[in-house]
Amino acid sequence: MAESTANQAARKGRRGSAGLNTKRGRALSELESFTLGLVWQLGPCSPYEVRRHMRASPSSQWSGSAGAIYPLMRRLEKRKLLESKPARTGKRARREYGITAGGLAALRQWIGPPLPEEAVTVTYDPLRSRARFLGAATPAQRRQWIGEAEEALERIAEMVEKWQASFGGGDEFLRLVTRNGELETEARRRWLMEVAERLG
Amino acid sequence: MAESTANQAARKGRRGSAGLNTKRGRALSELESFTLGLVWQLGPCSPYEVRRHMRASPSSQWSGSAGAIYPLMRRLEKRKLLESKPARTGKRARREYGITAGGLAALRQWIGPPLPEEAVTVTYDPLRSRARFLGAATPAQRRQWIGEAEEALERIAEMVEKWQASFGGGDEFLRLVTRNGELETEARRRWLMEVAERLG
DNA sequence: TAAGGCATGTAAGACGTTACATGATTAC
DNA sequence: GTAATCATGTAACGTCTTACATGCCTTA
The missing domain is CATH 1.10.287 (Helix Hairpins)
Known part of the structure; x- marks a missing residue:
């Protein structure tokens, strides 16, 4: 739909509409936002704990694969939405992530309102x-x-x-x-x- | 879960389970399978028609973006699940895709049974x-x-x-x-x- | 003390999105 | 005849999956 309008208009329209792009960087993906929410909910925790929660979910949407979560949380940290410090359990090193004030703000923005267009949809079944x-x-x-x-x-x-x-x-x-x-x-x-x- | 078993076992297990991999090439994605289904339903049609149907859907799952659909249908053709021939409307060239016998078989296999594990899930909402x-x-x-x-x-x-x-x-x-x-x-x-x- | 799963990652690749390009066709 | 939209693509990029690697730690 957006695509079917003239190209120039589309470009302006996309950028202007719905606040999809925050001032810094692009909009968070559903997985990124959901992860942010989990860290908020669990309190400071390791990527592994996030993954465990995802895999316990009845939704196969959240596969919690390592290759997704570890880099993702690193990305969120780079954007100052999470902060981390090294920790350890016995001899095993972990990295513990907590949500920042900016992260909480981003989480609230994701929750909405406004709801993004893609959220106004029948579920995927x-x-x-x-x-x-x-x-x-x-x-x-x-x-x-x-x-x-x-x-x-x-x-x-x-x-x-x-x-x-x-x-x-x-x-x-x-x-x-x-x-x-x-x-x-x-x-x-x-x-x-x-x-x-x-x-x- | 699959990951938490020993690595070697996991590898065998994945390949062995659920018939996710067909003899030739990997399992079709949901989008690929859905596209196959649309071509079956619409009869011989161009990628553009497929895209129109997707964009008309109340599900934002099916965005029908050009960058997805054109290469995808080409892929399906390479795997002999679709076949195509050039056609034209007035002076405009089109490519018209129809489903092959193998494509119909693949569609039926996707529909199931068996349903793949990822289909046994609450919807994504x-x-x-x-x-x-x-x-x-x-x-x-x-x-x-x-x-x-x-x-x-x-x-x-x-x-x-x-x-x-x-x-x-x-x-x-x-x-x-x-x-x-x-x-x-x-x-x-x-x-x-x-x-x-x-x-x- | 060995086996197996726990926990933490990394690398390569596939898939889909976003953005761009371009000619044909229609509306005015 | 010209502006907008239709229709057909392609290129670059980001994200997530799959597959692999590797030490810890428990338990039998």
Whole structure:
């Protein structure tokens, strides 16, 4: 859309709109911002702890791969959104990161308002994406697919529950996050039942 | 998780598990697979048409940027999942891509079963991610945030409706996709109401 | 005291975005 | 006929994944 306008206008428009670019450097990615939030939430912590939290999440969005997190936190430090000092556990060296005042400001800005355009979207749901093309599958494959999807949603519900048990006690917003997961999973299940009815 | 096992085991494990790697080349990305699906659905078409459909989607997942789509379809052709021939509209040259038998097989494999692990996840919802850290915001910011999020969900509902009007007539699965969007948006709205109550 | 997982990283590469370029076509 | 937009790309860049490397530390 932005692209379909004249090039010159687009360039000006992009830079001008939505405050995507902060004064210094480009806008933070979702992963960078989320990491910032985790450091705020956990207090001073090592990249490994951040990774553990991500991997415990029911969302595969946050893979918490080392190759992403270590350089990312270094980047955030270079931008003075995090600060770090060396620490150790026994003989093992760690680096402990804490959030700075600027980091907190950046976190608040990311949360919004304003919400960036990309946040005004339906969620990304890999089951929905696949269902769109079920017409390309054989009837047998469709039935099996629905069965698998039901199982998947059951496992997801369990993951949400487990996450709630482990981390939901943090603050009231963490509890609301779980609640979102519950309501959403319920909605997806009802949807899948409708799909099964239509095809059954 | 996979990473936390011994390295050698991890390597074998990754390659062995879930059929992520096809005999030739690596697994298709979500975008590649989705593109394959669109070409199947639209019939022979140009990259530009694919992009138009993506940009019309209520999901910002599918940005449909030129720099992604043109090389991507070329890649799929190199792997014989698409085939193309030059065509023209008036004086303007186009390249028209159709799906091959191998492409259809790859599409079916992507749809599953089996569903890959990454598909067994809560959806990615930028509003939920942000809500998690509302504790870092001031009470005033929180109230404003909720207001903005409500507006966002309203706009999303409209987008889903509009999409349904334009494309929902295609086949029954497209209709189910819209239905998913409706149910999900409804769930998110109810969730947001709970959030407002808790904080209000 | 050896095995295995814990914890901390780095290097190379793939993928997608942003920005740019350019000719064809349409609207006025 | 000229300005805007359509349509088709390409190039550079940043981010994240995958794969690898390497010491610590626990436990049997």
